[in-house]
Amino acid sequence: MKIKISIILAAFVTALSACNTAVNNKNEAKMTDNVFFHEFDTPYGVPPFDKIKNSDYLPAFKEAVKRQKAEIEAIVNNSEAPDFHNTVEALEYSGAMLDRVSNVFFNLLSSNTNDTMQKIAEEVSPMVTALSDEIYMNDKLFQRVKKVYETADTSAMNSEQKMLLKKTYKTFVRGGANLGEGDKEKLKEINKKLSVLKLKFGNNVLAATNKYKLVIDNKADLSGLPQSVIDAAAEEAANAGMKGKWVFTVQKPSMIPFLTYSDKRNLREQILTAYTTRCNHNDSLDNKDIVKQIVNLRLEKAKLLGYKTYAAYVLEENMAKTPQKVNELIDNILSRSIPKAKKEAAALHDLALDMGDNIEIKPWDWWYYTEKLRKKEYDLSEEDLKPYFKLENVRQGMFDVANKLYGLTFKINKQLPVMYPDAVAYEVYDGDKMIAVLYMDFFPRASKNAGAWMTAYRKQHRDQKGNNIIPVISLTTNFTKPTATEPSLLTWEEVTTLFHEFGHCLHGMLSNCTYRSLSGTDVPRDFVEMPSQFMENFAAEPQVLKSYAKHWKTGESIPDALIEKMKKTSTFNKGFTVTEFVSAAALDMAWHTITAPFDGDVNAFEKEAMDKIGLIPQIIVRYRSTYYSHIFSGGYAAGYYSYLWTAVLDADAFGAFQETSIFDKNTAKSFRDNILSKGGTEDAETLWLRFRGREPKVDFYLKREGLE
Numbered sequence: 001m002k003i004k005i006s007i008i009l010a011a012f013v014t015a016l017s018a019c020n021t022a023v024n025n026k027n028e029a030k031m032t033d034n035v036f037f038h039e040f041d042t043p044y045g046v047p048p049f050d051k052i053k054n055s056d057y058l059p060a061f062k063e064a065v066k067r068q069k070a071e072i073e074a075i076v077n078n079s080e081a082p083d084f085h086n087t088v089e090a091l092e093y094s095g096a097m098l099d100r101v102s103n104v105f106f107n108l109l110s111s112n113t114n115d116t117m118q119k120i121a122e123e124v125s126p127m128v129t130a131l132s133d134e135i136y137m138n139d140k141l142f143q144r145v146k147k148v149y150e151t152a153d154t155s156a157m158n159s160e161q162k163m164l165l166k167k168t169y170k171t172f173v174r175g176g177a178n179l180g181e182g183d184k185e186k187l188k189e190i191n192k193k194l195s196v197l198k199l200k201f202g203n204n205v206l207a208a209t210n211k212y213k214l215v216i217d218n219k220a221d222l223s224g225l226p227q228s229v230i231d232a233a234a235e236e237a238a239n240a241g242m243k244g245k246w247v248f249t250v251q252k253p254s255m256i257p258f259l260t261y262s263d264k265r266n267l268r269e270q271i272l273t274a275y276t277t278r279c280n281h282n283d284s285l286d287n288k289d290i291v292k293q294i295v296n297l298r299l300e301k302a303k304l305l306g307y308k309t310y311a312a313y314v315l316e317e318n319m320a321k322t323p324q325k326v327n328e329l330i331d332n333i334l335s336r337s338i339p340k341a342k343k344e345a346a347a348l349h350d351l352a353l354d355m356g357d358n359i360e361i362k363p364w365d366w367w368y369y370t371e372k373l374r375k376k377e378y379d380l381s382e383e384d385l386k387p388y389f390k391l392e393n394v395r396q397g398m399f400d401v402a403n404k405l406y407g408l409t410f411k412i413n414k415q416l417p418v419m420y421p422d423a424v425a426y427e428v429y430d431g432d433k434m435i436a437v438l439y440m441d442f443f444p445r446a447s448k449n450a451g452a453w454m455t456a457y458r459k460q461h462r463d464q465k466g467n468n469i470i471p472v473i474s475l476t477t478n479f480t481k482p483t484a485t486e487p488s489l490l491t492w493e494e495v496t497t498l499f500h501e502f503g504h505c506l507h508g509m510l511s512n513c514t515y516r517s518l519s520g521t522d523v524p525r526d527f528v529e530m531p532s533q534f535m536e537n538f539a540a541e542p543q544v545l546k547s548y549a550k551h552w553k554t555g556e557s558i559p560d561a562l563i564e565k566m567k568k569t570s571t572f573n574k575g576f577t578v579t580e581f582v583s584a585a586a587l588d589m590a591w592h593t594i595t596a597p598f599d600g601d602v603n604a605f606e607k608e609a610m611d612k613i614g615l616i617p618q619i620i621v622r623y624r625s626t627y628y629s630h631i632f633s634g635g636y637a638a639g640y641y642s643y644l645w646t647a648v649l650d651a652d653a654f655g656a657f658q659e660t661s662i663f664d665k666n667t668a669k670s671f672r673d674n675i676l677s678k679g680g681t682e683d684a685e686t687l688w689l690r691f692r693g694r695e696p697k698v699d700f701y702l703k704r705e706g707l708e
């Protein structure tokens with residue numbers, strides 16, 4: 001199961017999405033030195049990464065805010081009676097410049113940040129939030145939208161127009177448009193505070209992650225580590241100015257191999273403890289007080305808007321609808337995964353005893369003994385597989401799948417500006433027609449957030465003349481860099497991560513919608529991970545594996561015996577992985593179903609929540625509160641469960657291919673036409689029913705995870 005931060009910023013900027021109206025600024029031509037003041041003068045209108053200066057951002061944001069305010073004024077002061085076109089559509093098309101600068105700035109803030117940009121973010125985030133509030137709390141504007149909502153002849157509208165009308169109206173109401181003046185002010189204050197706190201939370205996590213280094217200067221302390229892991233650590237050390245030593249960090253590509261292979265139990269404990277106590281040391285990077293403030297402000301906001309909890313407020317918009325339904329699914333899955341995890345812990349304990357290690361299994365032992373057990377039972381280690389997963393081969397395999405399913409082809413374009421020198425730009429074709437630009441940016445750097453994600457520098461949409469504007473999509477990961485002696489070889493988890501993010505990219509690239517705010521991945525939280533997780537199924541399919549998994553030295557395809565072993569191991573350790581992950585969903589729900597302000601101890605709250613679900617001591621929740629960026633600095637508050645929800649959907653969607661054949665043309669066409677191209681232009685349930693012909697079932701999921 002892949003847990004990826006994706007499109008976390010999209011929600012933030014799309015509320016302000018747009019193109020342009022008659023009030024377009026006339027003095028554009030004078031401001032030529034700032035790239036954001038114009039449409040980008042580049043092939044396909046991609047961002048001119050090579051020309052952007054830090055000093056462009058702030059003036060651009062200020063100007064963009066000014067322009068959108070003028071556009072809103074024009075809508076409000078329109079003397080004609082409000083109708084769909086002059087009000088709802090005009091609002092959708094406002095804010096073109098803000099969209100342009102926000103997309104570039106916030107995407108680069110995640111993938112290539114610096115101190116200046118972080119400072120700018122602290123200034124512009126409240127500014128952009130305040131503008132959004134100003135729009136969605138503008139009573140005159142709301143009254144016009146309301147009038148259209150109540151009186152428009154929807155029988156003359158297509159489904160996309162109807163959705164735009166409904167979503168626009170609901171955005172106002174959920175944003176506080178129906179509140180009295182005093183409460184509106186309160187809400188504005190809350191939103192402003194939240195946006196600053198979320199940024200601070202994320203910055204603290206990044207700083208704490210970069211701060212810790214496990215420095216090894218004694219060769220004996222490398223015991224158990226494979227040569228490739230040692231080489232990477234030596235390079236990490238050299239980069240940090242410690243040539244001749246070895247450095248491990250709490251970035252997962254560095255830490256997980258260490259936990260998996262190091263024979264040094266005390267060092268495993270040290271690095272995992274450093275990871276799990278990030279921002280929990282009562283120092284300047286501590287996030288406990290921020291957690292408290294965030295959950296309390298969110299509760300206050302929910303109550304102000306008439307909801308019992310923040311989760312109730314969030315879930316109303318999702319496929320799940322209520323906290324109760326989410327908790328039911330969580331409990332259902334944990335009731336199957338925790339007993340399995342207990343059995344796994346017992347097996348690890350037995351194995352440790354067999355090896356002469358008379359110990360209680362602790363969290364820092366889990367990866368280590370699991371790897372030994374995997375080796376013993378299946379004789380399959382990550383190192384056996386990695387030579388077959390050369391990054392370039394996996395990427396080609398992924399492109400081939402997209403070709404077989406949807407007829408897409410990918411062509412490198414070295415002329416396009418890139419966000420960082422080792423990123424690569426592709427032109428994406430459907431037959432002869434170019435439909436998207438796709439960036440891939442694979443390797444870690446200090447200026448990049450951890451994890452992997454897809455994002456859009458420009459979403460697919462149609463402009464006001466009806467011209468199709470192709471999307472500019474980006475896929476970002478933190479894979480192990482090639483070394484002097486080896487190419488980038490992926491772990492199996494990284495292979496599926498790549499397919500996963502590519503699934504999001506396809507959702508963005510195959511979008512065929514009119515309105516930007518409804519296109520691509522702008523779908524409910526608990527639906528957006530379905531197309532991505534769906535792609536992971538293909539990575540593991542034997543006929544697909546054989547085509548891309550080729551030994552990087554010999555070119556030989558992965559042997560059947562290895563595929564067979566992979567299949568057997570696919571449900572291995574699932575008690576742990578499912579429990580670790582679903583417990584994080586439970587923690588998210590616990591924080592966001594509080595009904596009274598929280599003033600207790602953050603660690604104690606977390607422990608109580610984990611005791612309540614019966615989490616066993618050998619497993620630490622996948623994200624502890626102080627570094628749970630998904631929910632405290634990203635867009636997944638009361639939404640982390642959505643990975644599980646969509647896992648049920650993705651298994652069931654792939655089931656449709658298993659029932660026919662995995663590259664079945666009709667099924668692929670139906671998936672593209674009914675799901676991938678539709679964005680959020682219709683209800684997720686409707687799209688699902690049209691594709692699958694029935695309600696989702698959990699059977700394929702339980703079978704895949706070995707939890708039947």
Ligand SMILES: [Zn+2]
Nearest residue numbers: 004006529532
């Ligand atoms: Zn994802």
